[in-house]
Amino acid sequence: METFDSISKRVSIREYKSKPIEKTLLEKLVDAGRRAPTARAVEPWEFVVVENKETLKKLGEIANTGSFIKDAAGCIAVFSKDTKYYLEDGSAATENILLACADLGIGACWVAGDKKPYVGEVSRLLGAPSDLRLVSLVSLGWPKEKTEQVKNRKLKDVIHWDKF
Numbered sequence: 001m002e003t004f005d006s007i008s009k010r011v012s013i014r015e016y017k018s019k020p021i022e023k024t025l026l027e028k029l030v031d032a033g034r035r036a037p038t039a040r041a042v043e044p045w046e047f048v049v050v051e052n053k054e055t056l057k058k059l060g061e062i063a064n065t066g067s068f069i070k071d072a073a074g075c076i077a078v079f080s081k082d083t084k085y086y087l088e089d090g091s092a093a094t095e096n097i098l099l100a101c102a103d104l105g106i107g108a109c110w111v112a113g114d115k116k117p118y119v120g121e122v123s124r125l126l127g128a129p130s131d132l133r134l135v136s137l138v139s140l141g142w143p144k145e146k147t148e149q150v151k152n153r154k155l156k157d158v159i160h161w162d163k164f
């Protein structure tokens, strides 16, 4: 799929089939994440790929804005060292993963990590070292149904040439 097709097709998917995702594809997703740009080239990230059903269930319970993780085939937790640009770096990696999902036909949804009260509990559940910050949880699974991307603000609404 062309890059622009992936960008146009990427959409948050929260309902999944029960079919598992092959390990090689999960690895591809993390590989996409680690190739993201990173401030000062520090590559501060760590990725925890969760496949264990019991852990997915617990993640869905703890991360209450991502309760659908309990029925996901997998979830990638994106952590970052606490660098000056940890949020930008972790977010860039997260978006790379989402675009790779769109390319592979895998349904995914960004579930907030940073700033949520549940970050500590998620970090403890996944055994993350205490100096790492949870940037996002990416819920994964084969989509139950096809969903079109909807964007309310069109190109003409957001683009400005030279100045406002």
Ligand SMILES: Cc1cc2nc3c(=O)[nH]c(=O)nc-3n(C[C@H](O)[C@H](O)[C@H](O)COP(=O)(O)O)c2cc1C
Pocket: 010, 011, 012, 013, 014, 065, 066, 109, 110, 111, 112, 113, 149, 150
């Ligand atoms: C930083 C960030 C945090 C998000 N957190 C959640 C979340 O906790 N739960 C959720 O269901 N969706 C979450 N989303 C997904 C957004 O709701 C979604 O991207 C938005 O509704 C636009 O829909 P689209 O992704 O289909 O274009 C998050 C997205 C971003 C960028």
